[in-house]
Amino acid sequence: xxxVSQHPSRVICKSGTSVKIECxxxxxxxxxxxxxxQFPKQSLMLMAxxxxxxxxxxxxxxxxxxxxxxxxxxxxxxxxxxSAHPEDSSFYICSASTAALFKAFFGQGTRxxxx
Amino acid sequence: xxxxxxxxxxxxxxxxxxxxxxxxxxxxxxxxxxxWYKQPSSGEMIFLIYQGxxxxxxxxxxxxSLNFQKARKSANLVISASQLGDSAMYxxxxxxxxxxxxxxxxxxxxxxxxxxx
Numbered sequence: 001x002x003x004v005s006q007h008p009s010r011v012i013c014k015s016g017t018s019v020k021i022e023c024x025x026x027x028x029x030x031x032x033x034x035x036x037x038q039f040p041k042q043s044l045m046l047m048a049x050x051x052x053x054x055x056x057x058x059x060x061x062x063x064x065x066x067x068x069x070x071x072x073x074x075x076x077x078x079x080x081x082x083s084a085h086p087e088d089s090s091f092y093i094c095s096a097s098t099a100a101l102f103k104a105f106f107g108q109g110t111r112x113x114x115x
Numbered sequence: 116x117x118x119x120x121x122x123x124x125x126x127x128x129x130x131x132x133x134x135x136x137x138x139x140x141x142x143x144x145x146x147x148x149x150x151w152y153k154q155p156s157s158g159e160m161i162f163l164i165y166q167g168x169x170x171x172x173x174x175x176x177x178x179x180s181l182n183f184q185k186a187r188k189s190a191n192l193v194i195s196a197s198q199l200g201d202s203a204m205y206x207x208x209x210x211x212x213x214x215x216x217x218x219x220x221x222x223x224x225x226x227x228x229x230x231x232x
Binding site: 049101 | 148158159167206219221225
């Protein structure tokens with residue numbers, strides 16, 4: 001199957017700083033990438049959908065100025081958590097897809113802790 | 116809007132026995148896909164099985180099978196011959212039909228499966 005790599009796997013940052021998470025499709029060109037957030041003991045919730053070369057579409061309730069998504073190439077999407085707060089601590093996971101695939105492929109996820 | 120319901124927050128099963136994890140869904144789309152994922156404590160999402168809404172036969176992948184009852188809008192996962200390594204969270208998910216943007220997923224609340232030796 002297709003491979004999606006997410007980096008970093010874990011990150012600890014101080015309140016008020018920004019953190020960038022990368023999602024790369026290693027062996028296919030991902031026209032669409034999805035970003036999900038998962039709080040402890042909860043399910044995955046879609047945050048936003050990004051299409052290469054265009055602005056991301058955010059789900060209701062997700063602050064687009066706080067969670068900046070860039071999908072500048074067919075193999076890379078980034079999620080930047082700006083001015084992080086402890087309540088942003090969560091597991092963030094991306095998935096990547098293209099029209100030829102019946103499903104999206106997930107990265108390994110990033111566990112963010114804001115202290 | 117799509118909705119996935121998993122009514123079993125936690126389940127125990129004896130090693131080597133079979134177990135069924137329940138999933139019901141609600142959608143107005145005529146075409147959709149149903150997935151099951153396994154999430155171990157590491158957090159990675161491991162794809163288990165897929166069922167398309169127009170598939171005539173129930174999907175099977177090794178020890179995993181999907182009991183798809185379209186009229187009841189249910190897509191239960193059956194794991195045969197449980198192994199200790201099957202202990203994990205299991206998520207049922209749905210995607211709308213058609214096109215690349217349709218590969219976004221709506222997830223159920225999950226079921227934690229614990230396999231007893």
